[in-house]
Amino acid sequence: MSTTPQAPPYSRKNPFPAKLVVSQTLTLSGSEKETRHYEFSLAGSGMQYEPGDSMGVFAKNNPKLVEDLLEALHFSGGESVTTKEGETFTLREGLLHYFQITQPSKQFLELIAERSATRAELKELLDPERKRDLDNYLWGLEIVDFLLDNPSLRLTVEEFVRTLRKLQPRLYSIASSLKAHPEEVHLMVASVRYESHGRKREGVATTYLADRVAVGAEVPMFVHIAKGFRLPEDPSTPIIMIGPGTGLAPFRAYLEERKALGASGKNWLFFGEQRHNCDFFYKEQLEGLQKEGVLTRFDTAFSRDQPNKIYVQHRILENSKEIFDWLESGAHFFVCGDAARMAKDVDVALHQIVEKHGGKTPEQAAEYIEALRKEKRYKRDVY
């Protein structure tokens, strides 16, 4: 008898309203960060995910920023807005949940360049050849800044709204295994808060989750499948996981999964954060997994506990011979977290290890690592 597979009912287009059941800080007093642990209920959704997948989360903008924008634009908020999809709502509603209202679009910048005297430099910066200078100029600047320093500027609602992009869902690596937590999904999220040009700024989704969603409230979300970031199919395959900061999230899921499966493969985790005392996320759980033998090797790098920085790649290099032996015995090498700095430096360390212990030239080491990548044994999920 054949059964027709049913399309999953929940998707990006039809997100599931997942109830927030736990929201707590992972960072302790003394930390310079605010990294949080969230648990959502997927009960009744039938949603399935695998460790390595992410959740797409639909957030709402901060109502305070919406009011600041309306005031700067001299709008009441009650004006009617119709989207390209034909949906109609008030401008206030649109600014709250439909439009991206922090980082400016190119169209918005073009409008400002055309209509404002205070940002005369923008015209030149919008030349495609000056993309880098424009990015530097825009770092820490938001839509509201361009309006506040142009109090005499008068835009129509239509003119303004035409320049706005749609607010996109944010992805978060799933930090739990369904086998350990049926009908739940756990996320590990670093709240984005900073100050620039004299204003306090907030990341949309991270502060929505941290400040504006109460336990018991629902957040629309969907599973974003990441086939390229899965555990090896053979549960006896060893894995090496490099996960500083929130890069730890998928590896908590991997370890929970491997424990639930009773997988025999060895697991080696490298975790890094600023300080042992206040930034050692899931310390008890990870140390417990080590005692149980699920976590075969566990190395940490706390960057700010001593005058010189110690990062995960330093720990990797200290253990270079064993890392190479694990790779030679078929281990998969996973990296998750910061793309701009960490993932690049870890990649350099990996090349050094292969050169040193494989007796290879830089070119041969690059070939070896390329082969790992092709065999899907060097997997990265970086952002």
Ligand SMILES: Cc1cc2nc3c(=O)[nH]c(=O)nc-3n(C[C@H](O)[C@H](O)[C@H](O)COP(=O)(O)OP(=O)(O)OC[C@H]3O[C@@H](n4cnc5c(N)ncnc54)[C@H](O)[C@@H]3O)c2cc1C
């Ligand atoms: C596959 C994937 C998995 C991810 N997993 C996780 C995860 O597990 N946990 C996690 O926390 N994040 C994760 N992220 C990142 C996440 O998707 C968001 O990008 C992040 O949380 C910020 O979202 P936000 O809406 O709060 O910030 P946004 O509103 O998008 O603001 C971020 C923007 O603010 C600006 N900005 C930030 N800091 C500064 C500063 N100091 N100065 C000036 N400007 C600044 C930059 O323009 C930046 O792009 C993942 C991303 C991907 C692609």
Ligand SMILES: NC(=O)c1ccc[n+]([C@@H]2O[C@H](COP(=O)([O-])OP(=O)(O)OC[C@H]3O[C@@H](n4cnc5c(N)ncnc54)[C@H](OP(=O)(O)O)[C@@H]3O)[C@@H](O)[C@H]2O)c1
């Ligand atoms: N835009 C920004 O200013 C900014 C700032 C922080 C994070 N982020 C982004 O926010 C996301 C999540 O950050 P997170 O809180 O998970 O952690 P994170 O910022 O990646 O920090 C985790 C650990 O990695 C260390 N680290 C810094 N540079 C490194 C490098 N080159 N190699 C290895 N380790 C390095 C940090 O040390 P130190 O902090 O002591 O250097 C810290 O101990 C990432 O995408 C990151 O890029 C952006």
